[in-house]
Protein backbone atom coordinates (compact mmCIF):
# COMPACT_ATOMS: atom_id res chain seq x y z
CA UNK A 1 0.00 0.00 0.00
CA UNK A 2 1.40 3.43 -0.88
CA UNK A 3 2.03 5.83 2.01
CA UNK A 4 -0.85 8.23 2.71
CA UNK A 5 -0.63 11.31 0.54
CA UNK A 6 0.34 14.33 2.53
CA UNK A 7 -1.26 17.44 1.19
CA UNK A 8 0.76 20.56 0.59
CA UNK A 9 -1.20 22.25 3.35
CA UNK A 10 -0.33 19.52 5.89
CA UNK A 11 3.38 19.80 5.08
CA UNK A 12 3.09 23.55 5.29
CA UNK A 13 1.73 23.41 8.87
CA UNK A 14 3.72 20.48 10.26
CA UNK A 15 6.04 22.52 12.45
CA UNK A 16 3.35 24.60 14.16
CA UNK A 17 3.68 23.99 17.94
CA UNK A 18 0.75 22.34 19.76
CA UNK A 19 -0.90 23.12 23.09
CA UNK A 20 -2.95 19.94 23.44
CA UNK A 21 -6.17 21.97 23.12
CA UNK A 22 -7.54 20.96 19.73
CA UNK A 23 -9.50 24.17 19.17
CA UNK A 24 -6.66 26.51 20.12
CA UNK A 25 -4.28 24.50 17.93
CA UNK A 26 -6.72 24.64 15.02
CA UNK A 27 -7.01 28.43 15.29
CA UNK A 28 -3.22 28.81 15.45
CA UNK A 29 -2.93 26.69 12.28
CA UNK A 30 -5.35 29.04 10.53
CA UNK A 31 -3.23 32.00 11.63
CA UNK A 32 -0.05 30.43 10.34
CA UNK A 33 -1.73 29.40 7.10
CA UNK A 34 -2.66 33.04 6.45
CA UNK A 35 0.68 34.44 7.59
CA UNK A 36 2.47 32.21 5.07
CA UNK A 37 0.20 33.10 2.18
CA UNK A 38 1.80 35.19 -0.55
CA UNK A 39 -1.18 37.53 -0.58
CA UNK A 40 -0.85 38.36 3.13
CA UNK A 41 1.65 41.00 4.22
CA UNK A 42 2.63 41.84 7.77
CA UNK A 43 4.44 45.03 8.60
CA UNK A 44 5.39 47.17 11.57
CA UNK A 45 5.12 50.92 11.55
CA UNK A 46 5.70 53.59 14.15
CA UNK A 47 3.12 56.16 13.16
CA UNK A 48 0.02 54.14 12.46
CA UNK A 49 -2.93 56.33 11.74
CA UNK A 50 -6.35 55.20 10.69
CA UNK A 51 -6.84 55.91 7.02
CA UNK A 52 -10.56 55.20 7.39
CA UNK A 53 -10.06 51.67 6.08
CA UNK A 54 -10.99 49.92 9.29
CA UNK A 55 -12.19 52.45 11.84
CA UNK A 56 -12.43 50.05 14.78
CA UNK A 57 -11.22 51.16 18.17
CA UNK A 58 -7.96 49.18 18.04
CA UNK A 59 -6.99 50.88 14.79
CA UNK A 60 -4.07 52.71 16.30
CA UNK A 61 -2.54 49.53 17.74
CA UNK A 62 -3.01 47.48 14.63
CA UNK A 63 -4.75 47.75 11.31
CA UNK A 64 -5.98 45.20 8.82
CA UNK A 65 -6.79 45.96 5.22
CA UNK A 66 -8.57 43.44 3.01
CA UNK A 67 -8.00 45.20 -0.31
CA UNK A 68 -4.22 45.51 -0.37
CA UNK A 69 -1.65 44.56 -2.96
CA UNK A 70 -1.64 44.85 -6.76
CA UNK A 71 -4.65 42.56 -7.17
CA UNK A 72 -6.66 44.47 -4.59
CA UNK A 73 -7.43 41.13 -2.97
CA UNK A 74 -4.46 40.90 -0.67
CA UNK A 75 -4.52 41.30 3.09
CA UNK A 76 -2.19 43.70 4.85
CA UNK A 77 -1.70 43.70 8.60
CA UNK A 78 0.15 46.62 10.16
CA UNK A 79 1.25 46.54 13.78
CA UNK A 80 2.08 49.80 15.53
CA UNK A 81 5.69 49.45 16.63
CA UNK A 82 5.81 52.63 18.72
CA UNK A 83 6.86 51.95 22.33
CA UNK A 84 3.92 54.03 23.56
CA UNK A 85 1.55 51.49 21.96
CA UNK A 86 3.34 48.20 22.64
CA UNK A 87 6.26 48.26 25.03
CA UNK A 88 7.71 45.04 23.58
CA UNK A 89 7.18 42.32 20.98
CA UNK A 90 5.14 40.22 23.43
CA UNK A 91 2.55 43.00 23.36
CA UNK A 92 2.83 43.35 19.60
CA UNK A 93 1.99 39.67 19.23
CA UNK A 94 -1.26 40.22 21.18
CA UNK A 95 -2.33 42.78 18.59
CA UNK A 96 -1.23 40.42 15.83
CA UNK A 97 -3.54 37.77 17.38
CA UNK A 98 -6.35 40.34 17.37
CA UNK A 99 -5.85 41.23 13.69
CA UNK A 100 -5.58 37.56 12.67
CA UNK A 101 -8.91 36.92 14.45
CA UNK A 102 -10.42 39.44 12.01
CA UNK A 103 -9.42 37.06 9.19
CA UNK A 104 -10.49 33.78 10.80
CA UNK A 105 -13.68 35.15 12.43
CA UNK A 106 -14.28 37.88 9.89
CA UNK A 107 -18.06 38.06 10.12
CA UNK A 108 -18.23 38.79 13.80
CA UNK A 109 -18.29 42.06 15.73
CA UNK A 110 -15.31 43.94 17.18
CA UNK A 111 -16.51 43.17 20.71
CA UNK A 112 -16.38 39.42 20.02
CA UNK A 113 -12.98 39.75 18.36
CA UNK A 114 -11.74 41.34 21.62
CA UNK A 115 -13.18 38.37 23.54
CA UNK A 116 -11.57 35.70 21.37
CA UNK A 117 -8.30 37.67 21.45
CA UNK A 118 -8.32 37.54 25.27
CA UNK A 119 -9.18 33.84 25.32
CA UNK A 120 -6.37 33.05 22.89
CA UNK A 121 -3.82 35.13 24.79
CA UNK A 122 -4.64 32.99 27.84
CA UNK A 123 -4.79 29.64 26.07
CA UNK A 124 -1.92 29.77 23.56
CA UNK A 125 1.28 28.41 25.10
CA UNK A 126 4.43 30.50 25.44
CA UNK A 127 5.97 28.40 22.67
CA UNK A 128 3.01 29.06 20.38
CA UNK A 129 3.17 32.81 21.03
CA UNK A 130 6.92 32.78 20.39
CA UNK A 131 6.23 30.99 17.13
CA UNK A 132 3.74 33.70 16.10
CA UNK A 133 6.22 36.37 17.18
CA UNK A 134 8.73 34.99 14.67
CA UNK A 135 6.46 36.27 11.89
CA UNK A 136 6.77 39.88 13.09
CA UNK A 137 9.38 41.59 10.94
CA UNK A 138 12.38 43.16 12.70
CA UNK A 139 12.34 46.27 10.59
CA UNK A 140 9.80 49.05 10.49
CA UNK A 141 8.37 50.69 7.41
CA UNK A 142 7.72 54.38 6.87
CA UNK A 143 4.50 54.01 4.92
Ligand SMILES: [Zn+2]
Nearest residue numbers: 056058110113
Ligand atom coordinates in the same frame (compact mmCIF):
# COMPACT_ATOMS: atom_id res chain seq x y z
ZN1 LIG B 1 -10.27 44.89 15.59
